[in-house]
Each structure stands twice: as structure tokens, then as C-alpha cells.
Amino acid sequence: MPTQLEPAVPRTGAGREKLLAAALDLFAERGVSGTSLQMIADALGVTKAAVYYHYKTKDDIVLAVVSPGMEELAVIAGDAERKRSRAAQVETVLVGIVDLIVRNRSLYAVLQGDLTVAHILSEHMAFPELGTRLMALLAGPDPDPGTIVAASMLLSGLREAGFGPRVASISDEELRGHMLDCARRLLRHRRPPAATA
16 A cells, blocks of 8 residues: 655645745755755745744755645556556556646756755655656566666656756647657657677
8 A cells, every 4th residue: 555645744824835935946946955944034034933933944844845746646656556557557647747747847846856855855755655656657567677767767857858948938738748748759669679699
């Protein structure tokens, strides 16, 4: 049975929502390690004590920022796991992840390549397990090395393709179409490599 992703801290209240929005903007601009609690407080026009009232550490803020996206990924994985055919499982994962990324470009700017975020998430059991579930859904049972490489490239590439100056001017609808097209082509059945003598 999949592990449930529990929010690290409550995510209700206008003050918390404003704080998380300001933190996300700063994380996307400066990275998590380049953002201090004082910077978040300054962006909100409040004291650092006001930030501490809602969250005791920056790690708590990071978890609160990324948890909704991770929770949605867990729902996508659960929906895919209930599909009977492998093709339906893969399509559910692809459409779900692409839609999530396109709707949350700033969040994925934070997740992509930020070693601080990767370290924080790695310490929470549900997050690594979620990555394992998604990889298993994309690669299938007993995958050959080529399929493992393709699924790994896909998961990394989708995050990269969803944000940044190269894609900033592309509309959400067009970006979604291109991402799905590329993802489907990458996972299309390939011939095994020829045996060498």
C-alpha cells in the first residue's frame, strides 16, 4: 500500500498562503540555499518572528511549498496503478505529470536541480518512494536497460522542459502538446541493441 504524503505543516490561512507564495518566488529566483528567512520576511513586509510564527525552519517552508505538488504526483501514481493495461498506466502518468508541470512552472523551477530541495525531500520516506513508483509505472515490469534509461531521461527531461527562459514564451497549451509528444516518442517501443561479436 502506497505511503500517504502528509503535509509537513498546516497549509491553511491567508498568512501562510502569502508566505508560501513569497517563498516560492524567492526560491525560484535565488534557489533555496540563496534564500533566507529574513528575505522571505522582507518580501512580505513583516518581521522574521512573523515567519517563525508559521514555520520554525526553512526546511518546513520548503516542504510546505513542494508538498501539494508531491501529493498530486501521489494521486497520479495511484490512478495509474489502478489501470489494467500498461499503455493506460504510462499515459496516465505522462498526462498527469505534464499537466502538473505546466500548471506549476515556478514550482518545478524550484525542484529542478536544487540540491537543497533534493536533500530535504530525500529525508522524507514518502518522497523517494513516490519516485520509485513513478519509475516503475513508466518502465514497467522487468524493463530492459534501454527502457530504464528512457524512463530516467523522461522524468528528468520533463522537469527541465517545463521552465526557464527557453520555454517562457511558449503558451501552456503549446508547451503541454510538445511535452506530451516528446514524452510519448521517448517511451515508444525500441528495438534492442544489436549483439556485438
